[in-house]
Amino acid sequence: xxxxxxxxxxxxxxxxxxxxxxxxxxxxxxxxxxxxxxxxxxxxxxxxxxxxxxxxxxxxxxxxxxxxxxxxxxxxxxxxxxxxxxxxxxxxxxxxxxxxxxxxxxxxxxxxxxxxxxxxxxxxxxxxxxxxxxxxxxxxxxxxxxxxxxxxxxxxxxxxxxxxxxxxxxxxxxxxxxxxxxxxxxxxxxxxxxxxxxxxxxxxxxxxxxxxxxxxxxxxxxxxxxxxxxxxxxxxxxxxxxxxxxxxxxxxxxxxxxxxxxxxxxxxxxxxxxxxxxxxxxxxxxxxxxxxxxxxxxxxxxxxxxxxxxxxxxxxxxxxxxxxxxxxxxxxxxxxxxxxxxxxxxxxxxxxxxxxxxxxxxxxxxxxxxxxxxxxxxxxxxxxxxxxxxxxxxxxxxxxxxxxxxxxxxxxxxxxxxxxxxxxxxxxxxxxxxxxxxxxxxxxxxxxxxxxxxxxxxxxxxxxxxxxxxxxxxxxxxxxxxxxxxxxxxxxxxxxxxxxxxxxxxxxxxxxxxxxxxxxxxxxxxxxxxxxxxxxxxxxxxxxxxxxxxxxxxxxxxxxxxxxxxxxxxxxxxxxxxxxxxxxxxxxxxxxxxxxxxxxx
Amino acid sequence: xxxxxxxxxxxxxxxxxxxxxxxxxxxxxxxxxxxxxxxxxxxxxxxxxxxxxxxxxxxxxxxxxxxxxxxxxxxxxxxxxxxxxxxxxxxxxxxxxxxxxxxxxxxxxxxxxxxxxxxxxxxxxxxxxxxxxxxxxxxxxxxxxxxxxxxxxxxxxxxxxxxxxxxxxxxxxxxxxxxxxxxxxxxxxxxxxxxxxxxxxxxxxxxxxxxxxxxxxxxxxxxxxxxxxxxxxxxxxxxxxxxxxxxxxxxxxxxxxxxxxxxxxxxxxxxxxxxxxxxxxxxxxxxxxxxxxxxxxxxxxxxxxxxxxxxxxxxxxxxxxxxxxxxxxxxxxxxxxxxx
Numbered sequence: 009x010x011x012x013x014x015x016x017x018x019x020x021x022x023x024x025x026x027x028x029x030x031x032x033x034x035x036x037x038x039x040x041x042x043x044x045x046x047x048x049x050x051x052x053x054x055x056x057x058x059x060x061x062x063x064x065x066x067x068x069x070x071x072x073x074x075x076x077x078x079x080x081x082x083x084x085x086x087x088x089x090x091x092x093x094x095x096x097x098x099x100x101x102x103x104x105x106x107x108x109x110x111x112x113x114x115x116x117x118x119x120x121x122x123x124x125x126x127x128x129x130x131x132x133x134x135x136x137x138x139x140x141x142x143x144x145x146x147x148x149x150x151x152x153x154x155x156x157x158x159x160x161x162x163x164x165x166x167x168x169x170x171x172x173x174x175x176x177x178x179x180x181x182x183x184x185x186x187x188x189x190x191x192x193x194x195x196x197x198x199x200x201x202x203x204x205x206x207x208x209x210x211x212x213x214x215x216x217x218x219x220x221x222x223x224x225x226x227x228x229x230x231x232x233x234x235x236x237x238x239x240x241x242x243x244x245x246x247x248x249x250x251x252x253x254x255x256x257x258x259x260x261x262x263x264x265x266x267x268x269x270x271x272x273x274x275x276x277x278x279x280x281x282x283x284x285x286x287x288x289x290x291x292x293x294x295x296x297x298x299x300x301x302x303x304x305x306x307x308x309x310x311x312x313x314x315x316x317x318x319x320x321x322x323x324x325x326x327x328x329x330x331x332x333x334x335x336x337x338x339x340x341x342x343x344x345x346x347x348x349x350x351x352x353x354x355x356x357x358x359x360x361x362x363x364x365x366x367x368x369x370x371x372x373x374x375x376x377x378x379x380x381x382x383x384x385x386x387x388x389x390x391x392x393x394x395x396x397x398x399x400x401x402x403x404x405x406x407x408x409x410x411x412x413x414x415x416x417x418x419x420x421x422x423x424x425x426x427x428x429x430x431x432x433x434x435x436x437x438x439x440x441x442x443x444x445x446x447x448x449x450x451x452x453x454x455x456x457x458x459x460x461x462x463x464x465x466x467x468x469x470x471x472x473x474x475x476x477x478x479x480x481x482x483x484x485x486x487x488x489x490x491x492x493x494x495x496x497x498x499x500x501x502x503x504x505x506x507x508x509x510x511x512x513x514x515x516x517x518x519x520x521x522x523x524x525x526x527x528x529x530x531x532x533x534x535x536x537x538x539x540x541x542x543x544x545x546x547x548x549x550x551x552x553x554x555x556x557x558x559x560x561x562x563x564x565x566x567x568x569x570x571x572x573x574x575x576x577x578x579x580x581x582x583x584x585x586x587x588x589x590x591x592x593x594x595x596x597x598x599x600x601x602x603x604x605x606x607x608x609x
Numbered sequence: 610x611x612x613x614x615x616x617x618x619x620x621x622x623x624x625x626x627x628x629x630x631x632x633x634x635x636x637x638x639x640x641x642x643x644x645x646x647x648x649x650x651x652x653x654x655x656x657x658x659x660x661x662x663x664x665x666x667x668x669x670x671x672x673x674x675x676x677x678x679x680x681x682x683x684x685x686x687x688x689x690x691x692x693x694x695x696x697x698x699x700x701x702x703x704x705x706x707x708x709x710x711x712x713x714x715x716x717x718x719x720x721x722x723x724x725x726x727x728x729x730x731x732x733x734x735x736x737x738x739x740x741x742x743x744x745x746x747x748x749x750x751x752x753x754x755x756x757x758x759x760x761x762x763x764x765x766x767x768x769x770x771x772x773x774x775x776x777x778x779x780x781x782x783x784x785x786x787x788x789x790x791x792x793x794x795x796x797x798x799x800x801x802x803x804x805x806x807x808x809x810x811x812x813x814x815x816x817x818x819x820x821x822x823x824x825x826x827x828x829x830x831x832x833x834x835x836x837x838x839x840x841x842x843x844x845x846x847x848x849x850x851x852x853x854x855x856x857x858x859x860x861x862x863x864x865x866x867x868x869x870x871x872x873x874x875x876x877x878x879x880x881x882x883x884x885x886x887x888x889x890x891x892x893x894x895x896x897x898x899x900x901x902x903x904x905x906x907x908x909x910x911x912x913x914x915x916x917x918x919x920x921x922x923x924x925x926x927x928x929x930x931x932x933x934x935x936x937x938x939x940x941x942x943x944x945x946x947x948x949x
Contacts, residue, residue, distance in 0.1 A: 229941075234697045257944075258934070266922070267926065269926065273690070275719065278720055282690045282693050284691060285690060285696075287694070288681055289695035289696075289702065291926045293694065311684050315681075401945045401946075444679035446656060447656045452675075453680075
């Protein structure tokens, strides 16, 4: 037997959608995490309720790498339909745990096979007819626990944690896992090199959170009181978590009164319309959707831009149309969201690169919206939003809400009622507003699109229109300086730099390690917001070659950066794009950079 | 100029707005005046009023009354969403939505229906002229089958009747009137404003420029000749006493949640305004006879509005601050620990 491979492996469970496999995978994830080992799970699922193939990848590394890996160490083959293809993804020397009935007669010979009679075991050992299909998946958890040496207390923790709200389910699941573990112990001796051993110090203070959970918690802490949404994958869970958290934290236990209204709208037009109406009336409001929904919100986004209504729009990006790959990830809405709508519109965009930032930006988006009285888009994606991520615990906010420039009755009394809704009195392009219901005769104004003067009076005069347009531009420039700055790491001191954003971050972190090891270290700038900070151009100026990595076909961010650069710097930019619907692996960053650096060296 | 102060301490002039930019003789201008009268007489405080609209001639009118109130001229057909959101943010606002037949029955039919379904506490006035004015005279979805466009084109499609649609959806207040019938429109606007829930008031309002000719069923002369009022409507606000001096059995009295009363004096056949099926029948029979049935068709004064079904507190949501909305430090720490 070869050298043991400890705590550095990727497990892939290939199962059938709707069979309960996700629960089994999560139990396994939580059990390994309980051992103190960093985990990075990714669920690859079809647009389907039941029957189509689904894969769950669980990557374990001592360093805590969180990007998806193409090469699988341990395959759990639970789906007859895909099993031949699934075998191809396993690295030489890897392990295959498979249903006994799958023939290995002419299968690859460079793998270690463990054949387990899952169906027979389920029939014989799981008494409940109704639960058998679900629990059968737990049997493979037991086999994997045996194979890798996961201690029973960690397995128990995983089950209890997964069934936190259904404690009755704990024992039957543990029983099913025990069936698998017993089978392993009674029938196999270890033929492979993979081991898991408890670690210390790597996951202390860390938790496992989905990006959509983090964003929902962020919105709650940001003070959202009106949320309107229409179901769409992969954003639905954001509002569903918001509902669950609000039931718990925003509901008066005595009266049942709720300090939030969450409305499932009839479509995305209504969803964003309700959010805008609520924001206009003074509530912190939001909607959450994905690409097709963003398309439907285009007209309202333009109205909110011109009427200067603060609203937060979460876009959990995915691949395009509903009849496409709606359950696969993408960073393809960047260019669209940034300028969405009619005429000269441009928007503030937050680009969380971790679940912690999903929480922070989900919270602070409301401050940015109020402060700049404009829509704020928070662009997460399916990978970030729907997968569990290891993260430090989130921090409690120390700052109060920034409600921006809102004039109260007392303010208006003080001003003797002299104010104008669209007058730039502070020179920053941001004007004062009043809320409906403000008890002052001068409070009211008429809100409409672009056809107004400083006093919100209707006009189609050319000078008033262009004055307003210039002021909106000035406001945008004010916001540019206030949005989250890029995170820059120039510790490599390299002449090459790398720019990325969002969920691409984890692949970049790992790629930079690999590049440094290969003698090609690169500096890194992570964009966290649009409009682009002036620091982006500065970073490019300090580096001879800059690679922009993103998960879309056309290099949307690459284009935005090119537009923002002085002409002499444009040639320094190189575009690296990944767009197959799967989260970008580190190799997709490392390899093209090594290739390019070879040429330039 | 009337100098009599209402209960809000305001004169009638305080309810005026900017000068209208609609055509002279437009039915919508009459409705604006009815609105001013109703709001003045009710003593609505302007700061509590939120004037909401979509796009079209009708949707411009909120600029022409109560200039000191907040107003929001939104996007085409989406007034209901804006109104719903604003009502959730501040349930103390008096939401007054003004829409047209294109804004409601064509581009906005979905939102119109869903607002009714939710019973958002708002008045929804349709200034219904059967035509697109701002875009110069195309048919709208409320144009009657066989009615004729100014240049002679005949409408070949069935109309969408906003009142019938509203009734089938369980709308809790449905009325129809005619812009030229101030005696009826004013009390209906008052009743709609007092009603808790979505109050739909479809007001046929002739377009003098594009739809006031022979062959139109939305012209002044056609409506005058064919209007059939089901009852004389009067409205007694909660702050006035009810004096009934009618013969028994001739008047129906509907009490609203705020203590105001709608008095309905029978004109022809007795219509029970709390009988939804009867309301649909009255509309259908009127149509069959070539009449435009007007009046209060249906009201359910005891329904729960959207803010109530959503279990919103009496304090407007917009008024909550950090301490009311954020998790406490302890709850936050405990919640984070659950993710371990």
